Each structure stands twice: as C-alpha cells, then as structure tokens.
Amino acid sequence: MEFLRSLIKRISKHPIVSVLGAFFMIGLFFAAHIVIERNNGLLTDPIKKGTVLESVYGIGTVTAARSYSLKPGVTQTLRDLYVSEGDQVKKGAKLAAIDQINYTAPFDGVVNYLPFKVGENVFAQVPTLVLTDLKNRYMVVTLVQQGALRVKPGQRAILSLDSMRKQKFEGVVKSVYTYNGNFLARIDVTALPAEVLPDMTADVAIVLQELKDVLVIPTTAYDNGHVWVKRPYGMTTSVPVTLGVIDDSTAQVVSGDIHEGEQLVIRKKVGQ
Numbered sequence: 001m002e003f004l005r006s007l008i009k010r011i012s013k014h015p016i017v018s019v020l021g022a023f024f025m026i027g028l029f030f031a032a033h034i035v036i037e038r039n040n041g042l043l044t045d046p047i048k049k050g051t052v053l054e055s056v057y058g059i060g061t062v063t064a065a066r067s068y069s070l071k072p073g074v075t076q077t078l079r080d081l082y083v084s085e086g087d088q089v090k091k092g093a094k095l096a097a098i099d100q101i102n103y104t105a106p107f108d109g110v111v112n113y114l115p116f117k118v119g120e121n122v123f124a125q126v127p128t129l130v131l132t133d134l135k136n137r138y139m140v141v142t143l144v145q146q147g148a149l150r151v152k153p154g155q156r157a158i159l160s161l162d163s164m165r166k167q168k169f170e171g172v173v174k175s176v177y178t179y180n181g182n183f184l185a186r187i188d189v190t191a192l193p194a195e196v197l198p199d200m201t202a203d204v205a206i207v208l209q210e211l212k213d214v215l216v217i218p219t220t221a222y223d224n225g226h227v228w229v230k231r232p233y234g235m236t237t238s239v240p241v242t243l244g245v246i247d248d249s250t251a252q253v254v255s256g257d258i259h260e261g262e263q264l265v266i267r268k269k270v271g272q
Contacts, residue, residue, distance in 0.1 A: 041267040043230060048260055050216045052252045053158075054245040055205040056147035060159065060187060064198045065136035068106050070129040072098055078116050078128065087111045089131070096129055098122060109133045132198060139171060139187040141204045148183035151176050156207045157187045161200065164193075173206060211245055215253040219246060221264040228265040229258055236265050 080097040083089060089105045096103050113130035122128045139159065143151060151173060159169040171189035178184065187204065221227050226240045241256030258264075 041228070041265040044218055044221055044264045044266060046261045046263055047215065047217060047258060049213050050250070051210060051212045052214060052216050052245050052247045052250055053205070053210050054208045055158075055247070056143065056151055056208060058141040058143045058147065058185070058204050058206070060139040060141040060202045060204040062137055062192070062196055062198050062200045062202070063140050064132045064134065065138060066107060066109070066133035068109070068131040069127045070096065070098075070103055070131075071125050071127055072122055074124050075121055078118055078120055078122050081114065081118055083111045083114075083129075085111055085114050095131070098128065103129075105131055107131075107133055108135070134194065134197065137189065137192055137196070137198065138174070139189055139202065139204065141185045141187055141206070143176075143183045143185060145183055147206075148176060148185070150208055151185050151206050157189075158205045158207065159187070159189065159202045160204075161196065161202045164196075169202075205248070209245070211252060214244075215258075215260065216250045217241075217253055217258075217264060218266070219249055219251050221266050222251060223267065227256070227258065228267055230263045230265055 076099045078096065078098055079100075082094040082096065088110050089095070089108070091105055091107050093105045094102055095105055095111070109131040111129065112132050113127060116122050116128055139157075141157075153173050153175055155173045157171040157173060159171060161167075161169075169189055169191060171187040174186040174188045176183075176185045185206065187206075217227065222241070222243065226238050228236050229239050231237050239257050241258065242254045244252035244254040246252070
C-alpha cells in the first residue's frame with residue numbers, strides 16, 4: 001500500500017506523466033470493454049462437418065385412405081343402430097337398419113359419425129353413419145407455388161407433429177396436384193402410430209437434396225453476413241462467411257475463414 005501511495009505522489013509531481021497515465025488507463029478500460037462485449041454470448045460446440053438438408057416446407061393434414069359414408073337413396077326411417085361413435089368394427093359387422101335393410105361394414109374401421117337417433121327419419125344423400133379406416137392414412141401437404149414447382153414424386157419427406165416433437169416420421173411424395181387454387185402433395189407414410197388420427201396436422205419438410213460431409217454451423221450463430229469466432233489465446237473475431245443450403249437449425253458454410261474444431265460465439269442481442 002505504501003508503495004502505491006508513493007507511486008501516485010511521484011506521478012502527480014510530473015503532469016505529463018499523469019496525462020499519459022490517464023490516457024493509458026482510459027485506453028485499457030475501452031480495450032477491456034471491447035473484449036468483454038465481443039465475448040459476451042453463448043459459446044457453441046466445436047464446428048464439425050455434417051449433413052444438411054435443402055427442403056421445401058408445408059403444413060400437412062392426416063387423411064384416411066378409406067372412408068365409408070352410409071347415405072340412403074330416399075328418405076327413410078332409422079330402425080336400429082348396432083354401433084356407437086368410436087366403436088371399432090370388423091368387416092361384415094352390422095352397422096344400422098334403415099327400414100327393412102341391414103347395412104354392414106365394408107372394411108375394418110372406426111365409427112366416427114352418427115348424427116341420427118333410432119326412430120328418426122334419415123334423408124336422401126345425407127350421411128347416416130361414417131366409418132373410417134384408421135390404419136390406412138396418408139398426409140396431404142399444402143405448398144406455396146414456388147415450393148410446389150420443386151417437389152417431385154419419390155422425394156423423401158420428414159414429418160413432425162405438435163404433440164410428438166421428439167419423434168420424426170418419414171414418408172415419400174406420391175403425387176403433386178392442385179385443387180381449388182391450392183397446391184398440394186400427397187405423402188405416403190407407413191409408420192404413423194395408431195393415436196395419430198385423421199385431420200391432425202404436422203410440419204412437413206420435403207427433402208430436395210441432402211449434402212453430406214460439409215462444414216455446418218448453427219443458424220443462430222450467423223449475424224448479418226459474418227460469424228464471431230473464438231480464436232485461441234485471442235479476442236473473438238468477426239469473420240465474413242457465405243452460406244449455402246440452410247436447414248431448419250444448421251447451415252452449410254460455402255466460404256469463410258473458419259475451420260473444424262473452432263467455436264463460435266452466439267452474441268447476445270441488444271435488450272437480451
């Protein structure tokens with residue numbers, strides 16, 4: 001402490017030294033501030049090569065491949081019902097009696113619509129009962145025009161349902177078509193769980209190309225044309241990069257002075 005006091009007294013006797021010391025301390029403060037700011041953020045895992053997918057995205061709706069709607073040809077009376085909504089029935093099981101005709105299930109399925117009660121009149125061409133095959137399902141995906149132009153039969157599709165985010169399901173594009181001004185793709189999916197019902201929705205990525213063994217970075221590390229690289233024994237450095245294919249969370253690096261094993265800093269934005 002005595003040494004420090006003595007040093008301050010000596011500096012105070014020399015104005016020029018005092019001014020230079022003040023400038024030195026200010027410069028040191030700003031340099032430290034810059035270092036802290038540049039290193040302020042989340043450090044990524046070491047950069048490595050991997051696979052990135054170029055995809056077209058859309059919202060898909062689960063659709064039953066087979067559905068049976070019981071519609072009488074003329075107005076008649078519902079004499080009896082042998083099933084309830086939600087019942088699973090086998091092919092050939094009795095469904096309903098309308099006047100003197102008994103109707104049976106044309107395939108295994110689930111009863112999911114019964115709007116009339118026994119004794120009521122059922123009207124011509126109005127569904128009295130709907131039976132749906134829940135084992136045979138596919139996905140209908142709505143696309144924007146630009147995306148629809150790039151989607152072809154045979155391409156792989158990856159599905160993610162809101163309530164099952166940890167699971168990914170795969171399918172194949174069966175066809176691309178238009179209906180009522182909408183651009184649609186049919187995706188055949190073979191491994192949907194039984195609990196996934198018709199009319200449920202999913203996020204769908206249709207894979208256009210798959211690039212393997214390319215340098216990839218998290219998209220969150222990209223900051224207006226550059227990334228911040230944590231250099232060994234040095235300050236975090238801004239490096240211009242050019243990106244190629246951008247996936248959901250990763251991007252291909254086409255050019256830029258970054259290398260495998262280096263780490264990036266995802267800098268905090270103002271206000272975070």
